Amino acid sequence: MKKVFLLCVLLCMNSIVFAESSISESQARYRLFPTKNMWTFLKLDTMTGKIWQVQYSTKGPDYRFETVLNPHAIIKLLDQKKIVGRFTLYPTQNTYNFILLDQIDGHTYQVQWSGEKEDRLVIPISN
Template sequence: MTRNFILIILLTLFVLSLQGQTLQNSASTTKQVEKQVEAPIYQLFPTENYWTFIKLDTRNGKMWQVHFTISEDGYEGELVLNADSLVLTTEEVSGRFILYPTKNTYNFLLLDQMNGKTYQVQWNSAKEKRFVSRI
């Protein structure tokens, strides 16, 4: 009888310790998900042109020039500013990149907030005038 009692207590303690680990793991998973949700993946940044925004993938520095219109004959759509990731896929983190406007209507500064690299971003309707260049 004592042997059964000791066995039951040991099994109970073992099960309780496993449940404690499960709760801890799910709590840390929840924190990781919340941390990723805090910083948006995509952000829109206004330009001085009323009809134009820059859409930034904050994880990797990819960018698009976004145009909208209220008339039927106006242009709306997205033009690629930077189709290439500026970091490896394993280094992508939401909120890593942010855009800062400059006093020049067509230029922004892109900052990698993790390693401090800075890029000049120039948007324009003409493809040959659009670029992203490391400073």
């Protein structure tokens, strides 16, 4: 009986520790957004608006990479307050395009990822 009680206590403590260490999406500084390409994700810094294209592969290291889409953080360019969760991404019907939304002031940006460096961009939609 004591062993069963001890096992229950340990399981409950493990659940509490796990729940406390989980981070909700609104509290996460970095988030991964899937694209329609199974090998490619977009990594977003939700505080600054900086975005990276992340590609994984089962073929080896030559096919895996992480590259920045916008080298200058949007928050720095606009001189806005840094708040975790400020930015989020929304997919579009176009495989290569997302909309970046500043959830505080409503500014929007077109985000385009690509295998080709010259086709990657983050440009403002709204003023």
